[in-house]
Amino acid sequence: xKKDFYITTPIYYPSAKxxxxxxxxxxxxxxxxxxxxxxxxxVFFLTGTDEHGQKxxxxxxxRGMDPxxxxxxxxxxxxxxxxxxxxxxxxxxxxxEKRHEKSVQYLWNILEKxxxxxxxxxxxxxSVSDEAFYSDDEIELVNDKKVSKTSGSIVxxxxxxxxxxxxxxxxxxxxxxxxxxxxFILPESRRNEVINFVKSGLKDLSVSRKxxxxxxxxxxxxxxxxxxxxxxxxxxxxxxNFPDTNNKLYKSFWPATIHLIGKDILRFHAIYWPAFLLAAxxxxxKRVYGHGWILSGEEKMSKSKGNILDPIEIINKxxxxxxxxxxxxxxxxxxxxxxxxxxxxxCINSDLANNYGNLCQRVxxxxxxxxxxxxxxxxxxxxxxxxxxxxxxxxxxxLVDSIDSQDINYYVNFIQEQLFAxxxxxxxxxPWKKKENKKRLNTILYVSLELIRKISVMLYPIIPNSxxxxxxxxxxxxxxxxxxxxxxxxxxxxxxxxxxxxxxxxKIEKNx
RNA sequence: GGCGGGGUAGCUCAGUUGGUUAGAGCGCGGGACUCAUAAGCCCGAGGUCAGUGGUUCGAUCCCACUUCCCGCUACCA
Numbered sequence: 001x002k003k004d005f006y007i008t009t010p011i012y013y014p015s016a017k018x019x020x021x022x023x024x025x026x027x028x029x030x031x032x033x034x035x036x037x038x039x040x041x042x043v044f045f046l047t048g049t050d051e052h053g054q055k056x057x058x059x060x061x062x063r064g065m066d067p068x069x070x071x072x073x074x075x076x077x078x079x080x081x082x083x084x085x086x087x088x089x090x091x092x093x094x095x096x097e098k099r100h101e102k103s104v105q106y107l108w109n110i111l112e113k114x115x116x117x118x119x120x121x122x123x124x125x126x127s128v129s130d131e132a133f134y135s136d137d138e139i140e141l142v143n144d145k146k147v148s149k150t151s152g153s154i155v156x157x158x159x160x161x162x163x164x165x166x167x168x169x170x171x172x173x174x175x176x177x178x179x180x181x182x183x184f185i186l187p188e189s190r191r192n193e194v195i196n197f198v199k200s201g202l203k204d205l206s207v208s209r210k211x212x213x214x215x216x217x218x219x220x221x222x223x224x225x226x227x228x229x230x231x232x233x234x235x236x237x238x239x240x241n242f243p244d245t246n247n248k249l250y251k252s253f254w255p256a257t258i259h260l261i262g263k264d265i266l267r268f269h270a271i272y273w274p275a276f277l278l279a280a281x282x283x284x285x286k287r288v289y290g291h292g293w294i295l296s297g298e299e300k301m302s303k304s305k306g307n308i309l310d311p312i313e314i315i316n317k318x319x320x321x322x323x324x325x326x327x328x329x330x331x332x333x334x335x336x337x338x339x340x341x342x343x344x345x346x347c348i349n350s351d352l353a354n355n356y357g358n359l360c361q362r363v364x365x366x367x368x369x370x371x372x373x374x375x376x377x378x379x380x381x382x383x384x385x386x387x388x389x390x391x392x393x394x395x396x397x398x399l400v401d402s403i404d405s406q407d408i409n410y411y412v413n414f415i416q417e418q419l420f421a422x423x424x425x426x427x428x429x430x431p432w433k434k435k436e437n438k439k440r441l442n443t444i445l446y447v448s449l450e451l452i453r454k455i456s457v458m459l460y461p462i463i464p465n466s467x468x469x470x471x472x473x474x475x476x477x478x479x480x481x482x483x484x485x486x487x488x489x490x491x492x493x494x495x496x497x498x499x500x501x502x503x504x505x506x507k508i509e510k511n512x
Numbered sequence: 513g514g515c516g517g518g519g520u521a522g523c524u525c526a527g528u529u530g531g532u533u534a535g536a537g538c539g540c541g542g543g544a545c546u547c548a549u550a551a552g553c554c555c556g557a558g559g560u561c562a563g564u565g566g567u568u569c570g571a572u573c574c575c576a577c578u579u580c581c582c583g584c585u586a587c588c589a
Contacts, residue, residue, distance in 0.1 A: 205587060336582085347537095359551095
């Protein structure tokens, strides 16, 4: 059984500053990466920026900058965000790097050599004001002039020399590929969209541009730059040192386990990308998951409160882990999620402060007052104790499966149930009434500590900083965190002295 | 227009391969306790499961229609 796991975020297009959608993709990818690491996998987690294309070139010109300096500046904001979000990425790739350029040109050459690319003319009705091409049925005749039906702007017939990728040829192979790999595109509803699209017929794809220069040159014809998507998608290979397919990274991690993307760029990842790769005889990735969008409640966009969608502002105000937890917990993964400051505050108070934070606090402070912070030694589990501890092994396989099938919500719900159960356990056992029964008191505390340990391990991929505060207080180092340890009931060494922890999550004062 | 998904408690959502009292979290009301971040625990109120019609012994779940919302319908990324 191979224990390698390669996960990617989209590489972000730095034409504007990072928003909540970027943060969401990254946070979820980090969640999977961290989980697989504590499951013992060798993980390669990649993120980065996609820096070529006309839009960037124009944005740079507007600012009176050369495109590269412009990209350096904006790419840095995304790099900084990856730090702010505490991402555990192994690499941060930029498409303006030499290693990437080499990789893209190499892929291009393969395609060209295999006759998958040919030179022809791109023609169509182009609207200068819309910066868009329209097909015959999208234009109409008004006052003897051809205009776009949608925008009404005048269109003109344009022809431009362009290289084409023989996408049409890959229609049937793609459909076959989807059929043989039913989980290649997830969630299922998205897969159906893609399959319908492919079934409706694929035209050859224009994969070069002459109209602007900010991109990777076509090796055989320097007047052309390579189409941004062929360029951008290849980043997933470049970071593994492609075209050197004999190096360790490539051999271990390709094909990628999962490309995590937003639903808006599904087509590029689910159609073009596997088509390019099949054509080049490179294995396509194993899975493409198109998650939903993060939306903010309509009335929440008030100017006075500021824009909820700005991840940096939210993190400054509430902290990183609360945002990570909130996004992972409350967004139904795969669907669009409505977020609001109000919901975030509720989530922090109930789930993090009252439930998890307070559980840690009440148990540890009880341990301090009664057992001088030492893990109890003389104890014996009864049926109730065993039952609550056993939940974790009973459902362990389901938990692991939920991650492998990207059922994040199952995973988080399980944690929440265990938090409720643990608080209830402490309540029902009433250790404060058992001070004369030392052995029972020891047992209740040992069980409670074990529950906190197990839950904190499970929380590590979601809220690494907070989880680590607890685990470190339990003398568990980050490197030694192992998801399999939640199956153990006596993992905490007896008599060891634990450390105090400060309040994990401060409650938000609600004023209304 | 075509294809697809959806309308379930105040809010966010789960669920039912059709079967006695439809679930969770949050919010709300009440109770007992006190280790804890006035946290936690227990109990409770709240739903004609979008509407209409049909199939069925029986439908929230199947079918048809109506209505509302959303997604996809290729070369901006």
